[in-house]
Structures are given as C-alpha cells and as structure tokens.
Amino acid sequence: MSERLSLVDLTIRYDGATAVDNVSLSLPTGVIGCLLGPSGCGKTSILRTIAGFGSPSAGVVRLHGDTVAGAGWGHPPEQRRVGMIFQDLALFPHLNVADNIAFGLPKKPVDERRRRVEELLDLVGLPGMGRRYPHHLSGGQQQRIAIARALAPRPDILLLDEPFSSLDVELRGTLPRELRDILREARTTALLVTHDQTEAFVMADIIGVMQAGRLHQWDTAYNLYHRPKTPFVADFIGQGTRIAGIMVGPGRVRTELGLLEGQVSRDFPTGTEVDVLVRPDDVIIDPDGPGEARIEERVFRGADFLYTLKLPDGARLLSIAPSHDHHAPGVRVGLRPAFNHLVLFPRGEQSSQTNADHD
Amino acid sequence: MAVSTDRTPEVMIDEPLAGRPAGGLSAWKAGMLLITALLAVPLAVIVASVFWPDKSTWSHLANTVLAEYVLNSVLLAVGVGFGTFVLGTGTAWLLSVCEFPGRRHFEWALLLPLAMPAYIIAYTYTGLLDVAGPVQSGLRTLTGWSVGDYFFPEIRTLGGAIVMLTLVLYPYVYMLSRAAFLEQSASALNVARSLGLTPWQMFRRVALPLARPSIVAGLSLAIMETLADYGTVQYFGIPTLTTGIFRTWFGLDDILAAAQLSALLLTFIFTVIIIERLSRRQARYHAHGQSQARPSFRLARGAATMAFIACALPLVFGFLIPSLQLLAWSIEVTPSIDLGEFAVLMGRSLGLAGATAILALLLALFLAYGHRLMPGRLTFTINRIAGMGYALPGTVIAVGVIIPFAALDNTLDSFLREHFGVSSGLLLSGTLAALVFAYLVRYLAVSLNTVEAGLGAVRPSMDEAARSMGAGAGRTLWRVHIPLIRGSLLTAALLVFVDVLKELPATLVLRPFDFNTLAVRAFELASDERLREAALPALAIVATGLIPVILVSRSITRARGHEGTTPSRIPVDE
Numbered sequence: 061m062s063e064r065l066s067l068v069d070l071t072i073r074y075d076g077a078t079a080v081d082n083v084s085l086s087l088p089t090g091v092i093g094c095l096l097g098p099s100g101c102g103k104t105s106i107l108r109t110i111a112g113f114g115s116p117s118a119g120v121v122r123l124h125g126d127t128v129a130g131a132g133w134g135h136p137p138e139q140r141r142v143g144m145i146f147q148d149l150a151l152f153p154h155l156n157v158a159d160n161i162a163f164g165l166p167k168k169p170v171d172e173r174r175r176r177v178e179e180l181l182d183l184v185g186l187p188g189m190g191r192r193y194p195h196h197l198s199g200g201q202q203q204r205i206a207i208a209r210a211l212a213p214r215p216d217i218l219l220l221d222e223p224f225s226s227l228d229v230e231l232r233g234t235l236p237r238e239l240r241d242i243l244r245e246a247r248t249t250a251l252l253v254t255h256d257q258t259e260a261f262v263m264a265d266i267i268g269v270m271q272a273g274r275l276h277q278w279d280t281a282y283n284l285y286h287r288p289k290t291p292f293v294a295d296f297i298g299q300g301t302r303i304a305g306i307m308v309g310p311g312r313v314r315t316e317l318g319l320l321e322g323q324v325s326r327d328f329p330t331g332t333e334v335d336v337l338v339r340p341d342d343v344i345i346d347p348d349g350p351g352e353a354r355i356e357e358r359v360f361r362g363a364d365f366l367y368t369l370k371l372p373d374g375a376r377l378l379s380i381a382p383s384h385d386h387h388a389p390g391v392r393v394g395l396r397p398a399f400n401h402l403v404l405f406p407r408g409e410q411s412s413q414t415n416a417d418h419d
Numbered sequence: 420m421a422v423s424t425d426r427t428p429e430v431m432i433d434e435p436l437a438g439r440p441a442g443g444l445s446a447w448k449a450g451m452l453l454i455t456a457l458l459a460v461p462l463a464v465i466v467a468s469v470f471w472p473d474k475s476t477w478s479h480l481a482n483t484v485l486a487e488y489v490l491n492s493v494l495l496a497v498g499v500g501f502g503t504f505v506l507g508t509g510t511a512w513l514l515s516v517c518e519f520p521g522r523r524h525f526e527w528a529l530l531l532p533l534a535m536p537a538y539i540i541a542y543t544y545t546g547l548l549d550v551a552g553p554v555q556s557g558l559r560t561l562t563g564w565s566v567g568d569y570f571f572p573e574i575r576t577l578g579g580a581i582v583m584l585t586l587v588l589y590p591y592v593y594m595l596s597r598a599a600f601l602e603q604s605a606s607a608l609n610v611a612r613s614l615g616l617t618p619w620q621m622f623r624r625v626a627l628p629l630a631r632p633s634i635v636a637g638l639s640l641a642i643m644e645t646l647a648d649y650g651t652v653q654y655f656g657i658p659t660l661t662t663g664i665f666r667t668w669f670g671l672d673d674i675l676a677a678a679q680l681s682a683l684l685l686t687f688i689f690t691v692i693i694i695e696r697l698s699r700r701q702a703r704y705h706a707h708g709q710s711q712a713r714p715s716f717r718l719a720r721g722a723a724t725m726a727f728i729a730c731a732l733p734l735v736f737g738f739l740i741p742s743l744q745l746l747a748w749s750i751e752v753t754p755s756i757d758l759g760e761f762a763v764l765m766g767r768s769l770g771l772a773g774a775t776a777i778l779a780l781l782l783a784l785f786l787a788y789g790h791r792l793m794p795g796r797l798t799f800t801i802n803r804i805a806g807m808g809y810a811l812p813g814t815v816i817a818v819g820v821i822i823p824f825a826a827l828d829n830t831l832d833s834f835l836r837e838h839f840g841v842s843s844g845l846l847l848s849g850t851l852a853a854l855v856f857a858y859l860v861r862y863l864a865v866s867l868n869t870v871e872a873g874l875g876a877v878r879p880s881m882d883e884a885a886r887s888m889g890a891g892a893g894r895t896l897w898r899v900h901i902p903l904i905r906g907s908l909l910t911a912a913l914l915v916f917v918d919v920l921k922e923l924p925a926t927l928v929l930r931p932f933d934f935n936t937l938a939v940r941a942f943e944l945a946s947d948e949r950l951r952e953a954a955l956p957a958l959a960i961v962a963t964g965l966i967p968v969i970l971v972s973r974s975i976t977r978a979r980g981h982e983g984t985t986p987s988r989i990p991v992d993e
Contacts, residue, residue: 144884
C-alpha cells in the first residue's frame, strides 16, 4: 500500500489563532480516513488546506509523494486532482445532473464523456437521471450526484466535509453505509470530516480524533476505544469514566474496586498515582464482587440497563447489566472488575473536554 | 433540513484560493489598481485644485456671487429634502398600513416619476403654465380676463425648482421608507395599536423612529441628486453651485476656479453622505418577527378617498400630466419634423449608452470577481474607490475630466511640435473617449453594486467545487458565475444604459463638436423655447427611463409575499 496523502507537522494559523497545531498523519491508497472532533477543532481547516483553499502556516501537504503545499504557499486547487464534497453539496443549479457530473471531465470526445457520466450514474445508483436538474432531486439523490461529480475526474483523493450535515435525520442513518459502499467499489482514497462518531465508525478505516487543533490519535476505531492514547480520546469515544488508582507493581493497580491486574496500555513506576479508564463493560454488578457501590441512576436501554454507580470515595462509574437483572436506585451492590486490559493515565491529566469548543 | 448542532463555523479562509500568489492573480490585482487609479483621477484633480496657489478668480467669486450660489443650493436641498420627506414617507406609510381602493397599484405606480428627468419635467411644466400655455389660456377663456389682469405663480423660480425636483425625486424616499416599514416587526406595531395608539400616533412614535436610517438614506439620495442637478436650475435661471461651475468655466474662462467651486459642491455632497452613514451606524434595530399579521386599517369611505387622493397627487403631477403633455406635443410635431435627424439622435444615444453599459459591466465584473478571488482589505478598498464617482455630479466630473485630458493633449502636442514639428491637436479632449470615460467614472458604481450583489448570492462553495474539479479562475467565472448571475448582469447593464441616456451636464460639455444626444437635444430645444420640438427626444428618454422603474416595481411586487426584501436598485453603497 503506497502512501496517498501525508501531512507533516501541519500548522494553520488565522490572525494569530492556531486552528491546527502540528498535525502529522498519512493515509494509504484505497483507505478511507476520517477526522473526528467537536466543532472548531480544526478538522475542516485541514481538509481545506489539503484541497488548496488555504495554505499552511508551517509544515507540508504531500499528495502521491509530491509536496503540494508548504508554509505560506500551495498549488492552486485546480491543479491538485483532489475531489471535494461540500457541506452544502454545491451542485450547480444551472446545470443538469449530467452536466454537473461532466463539469470536471477533461476535454474529450462527446460520447466518451457521456459514457463516463453514465458509468458514474450507475455507480451511485441513479441511472437515467442525467437530464434532471438538482432542485428536482431529493437530498439523498443530490448527495449521490455530488459524489458522482467529485469522482468523475478520477481524483487522487476525495475529501468530504461533513457530508451528511445537510441531510435529514433518516438519511443520516442509511446514507453513510451506501456512501461507503460506493467509495469502496470505486476504490477511492478518501478523507472525511465529521463530528459524529457513528458516521466515522461506519465510513472510515482509520480515524483521527482532534481537539483544539491537535490530533490526539490516528488509529482504527477499535484502538480508539480500547487503547485511547489520551484522556480526551477516552472520553470522546464511547462511554466511560476514570477512577483513581495507585501502581503497586508492573501491570498492577490498586483502586476502590480492589486490585486490578492485566495488560496495561502504558506502564508506570510503582507508587505512581494514576487514573484508570472504566468502560461500562469493565465492571459487573456481582454481590460477591470485591468492590462496593451504590446504584445512583438506572437507564433502561432495551437489551440492557445502564447503571450509574457511586463508589464510596464519591467517584462514579457506568456499568451495563442485562435488562432482566435489575437493581433499584439507592441499593448497595457488589462489583466485580472484568478488565481485559487496563488503560492508565497519569493522575490529573485532563481531557480538557471543556476546551473543546474553544478556538 | 437536519437539525445540525455543528455547522462547523470554523474560520473562513480569508486568502486567495491559490495559496501561492500565482502570476495570473497578481496581474489581476494590478489591473484592478490601474482601473481604480484612472477612475479616481477626476476626483483627485478636483481635490488638488483646492491647493492651487492662484486664487484670484476665487476671491472675485467670493466677493460677488458665491454666497448666492451656496444659499440657493442649500435652499434647494432643504426644500427638496422636506418635500420628498413628506411625499415619500407619507405615501409609504399609507400604503404599508392602510387598506383602500387602488392600494396595490399605487405600490408600484408611485415609482413612475423616477423615469422623468428633472429638466424634462421642468420644461414641460413651463410650457404648460406659461402665459401662452394651455392652463393660463384656458383660465383666460373661462374668466374673460386678459394677460396682466390676474396673478399667476411664476414657475421659473427657486420654489418652482423645488417643486419640480420634489416631484421626481420623492420615489427614492418612498422606496426606502416603504421597505423599512415593511421590515419592521409587525409585533411592534401591534403592541402600539393594543396600547391604544391611532394610526397617526403609530406612525409618528413607532414607525418613523424605527425607519429613520432608511428614510435618511432615501433623503440623502434625493438631496445628492438635487445638489447635482444642472438642467432644471439652468433652465429656470437659478444661480446655484452647479450652474456657477459652468459659468465660471465658460463665462470667466477660468477652469481652475470652476474646479475649486466643484470642490465646494463636493464638500456639501460628502457631508450628506457622512450624515447618512452616521445615522445608519447608530441605528440597526431591525426586528424580524414576521409571523404576525401586520396591522391593517381598512379606511372608511371619507378617509379612503383622502388616502387615494394623497397617493394620486404625486403620481398625477410627477408623471401622468408631464408625460401626457410630452405625448401630445410629440404627436403635434411629428408630421413637421425631420425624422431622419431624430433617428440619428436616437442611434447616437443608444450607441453611446450601450457601449458605456457594456464597458461598465465588464469593468464591474473584473473588479467584483477580483475581490472574490482575492478577498481582503486591499481589493475591498479598490472597489469602494472605483465606485466613488457616483457621488460626483456630472458638472464636477466634466471639470475633473477635462483638466487632465487637456493637460495630456497639450503636453503631447508641444512634445510632438518640439521634436517632430507636427501638431497632434486635441487628441483626447472633445472625443467620445473622454465622454465615455466620464460616464464610467460616474456610473461604474451602479453596475459594480449590482454585480457585487449578484456574486454575493452565489455561495463560495460553488467556486470551490469548480476549482476542485480542475477549473481555473477564468473558467469558473465563465461556466459557473456568469450563468448563475446573468439576471444581475443584465440589470447592471440596463441601469447604466438608462443613466447614461438621461445624463445631461457632462454630455453637454464633453461631447465632440456637433455630436448631439437625445438629452442634449431636448435640453437645447427647450432652452431655445422650442418646447414642442423637444418633446420627442424627451419622450424617448422617459420611455427608456421606465425600464429600471419596471425592474424595481417587479421586485416590489415579488417581495410583497415575503416582506423585507429591499428593491434591487439602491445605489447608496458607493
């Protein structure tokens, strides 16, 4: 797998404010990547810089091994072979579907262009729609035409800026999957920007979690959940809380839940105070368990209950229990840890979630 | 539409689409600078004239006629300001909240007087009301009096000029204050009504204060046009700053003093502009709560008749009577005049206006798209300066154009004579090039504002989509923007076309020898008391002038459903 896109130490500043801070990542050919993060984290700035709608303040952008942008300069977008799907789709209202799709095709014989347009209409599952105008199409159809239009010139990479944000809620459920299948079929290398984890998980092979201009982790969804590298990733991806612990040996942590042992994400010297990430499936309510907690809240979720538990030291954790196994709020229960591995952070390292919207 | 909490209001990229300032773009920027620099020459010349050491004519003027010029100009401005305020806001308020027969038609018909150039209405009424005119003859036939037996108001006075200008300029105030009344939150008016205010109190205590910025904007347009007027005051023989400029130039043969007088006139105009800006800055209390129905007073028969008459008067006197009179005269003289000459006149006017309109459109597109490609303070400032000429009266532009052109001609001529022994004569001054340049200085703002508004309605993602698909700036303009904004482009060209067709003072001075246009001919014939013969060219001008009026009234009718849309032509932003 060759490297299609790489960003090296990319920094973007606007009027002194740093929107993107020293981000490096690489995306292999044929892989769908995603930048995931709250509003204002800098993900869209990265996308626009890759496309050529702005240039880096520092660092470089490489496409196919060629450096296309560096500090203060960049090739113009029309020379980059980068396809882009915009938030508002940006279909040209004065052109019909076929002309929209053919817009980026190089000057070729008419029937060759027509063949390519038909090929793409088939790809996105809208054959025979070429004569319609964008305003005749539903939101989902417009979305697919935008994909077809962006793919028509066979770009080296497809960039998608919050591609589902303008769709209504129902389509947001089904369209990411369809879109993923289209991109897979066309063997497209793509980079998606979204704030929605579900979209990211459905679409992407590799996901970068961003916050306040920093790329926290560039990894698979599995690793983001199970091996988060920073407290922010741990908090942002999936549910979970952190409880205090102290290292008592390699891979051994003493906590309110008792002595936890297991493979650790990161080892600390004995005696170090740490925070232990507890996912809802890491603790099981068990009368014989070594830990003890009071049920604070119970949310019925169909197949299971999600309990919020309060430990004697005041720390809270979440636990999932089968829905036939229920406990009333206020009741004291026993807890049994069931960690496969331990995710540890030095004590007090903040997730700075509160800063997420800053920028 | 999905309810999205994250519309990613991330930082907008405020730099060129191409990160590296490509060669094409810097050439584009240089072109913008050049265009604006050229267009700014007349204004610069006028401003520079103030610092010219020789002030002998100036002190002569100051000791004699200057005070009269200023006094008349100010009185005219104040009178027209008052008149247009009463007519404009009054009719706008009646049509916004009252329900009476004919209301729907008055909404657009009240704009019709805009098509009537002031000098044309002035001479039409002169013909109607003078001793030999139909009104006085009729009066004499009716009463048996003879000339001298009775008092009849003389129209060729300052008061007459105020009435004439008011009749054709009130639509500016009407248009803007009506839009403001419609934009006002219905709930504010409903609250006022529930607190027991009568319509009159509502108008005075709620609607008027809320609409003040728009009313001031309309008034400032009317006053600027008044200060710029040359034809009416010249025809009525009222010495004002504009007529003074020409008198100093041609009578005293001192163009420098004319330029200094122009600078004084500009001071008044820029004062008006600054007052307007200040009033706009202070107040931006638009409320947009339009779910409620706005109050509507269904007027009883007596009141409805009064309202009808109030709206009909400006329409009848500002448009119907003068155009019917022009029509009657035209029909009367058509058999006896040389239609060939009229066709030539027509061809010249249309050609000149058409060429200028196309040039202005191309320049506007170049400047507006340049700003879109290279957003930033520099291109913004360039475009604002390019549009500044709109504030310059035709007389002032004529002075500002002739001085540098003549200087250029003289320099060239003496250079050629010295080195080659040939004389180039007057190469530029007195040519159509000088005239078209003057038009561009004055009217580029009209096309620039329209094109900018059109481009502004095209989302930036359109440009970016085209660029990311391999289209460069030029192809994007050609294939995306021009098709998307062709309505605005057409409007921009039309507005300039009509403005050029009506333009009088600059054309009068800068046209090549013996080159007549409709406006010039109508004015000359009228000045020679050949009113009937002047009617045909005048009628042609009025008919063309109807085009922008129709455009605006269409947008008013369209906006009636979704209120708050201001008519497209508000040339206040130059």
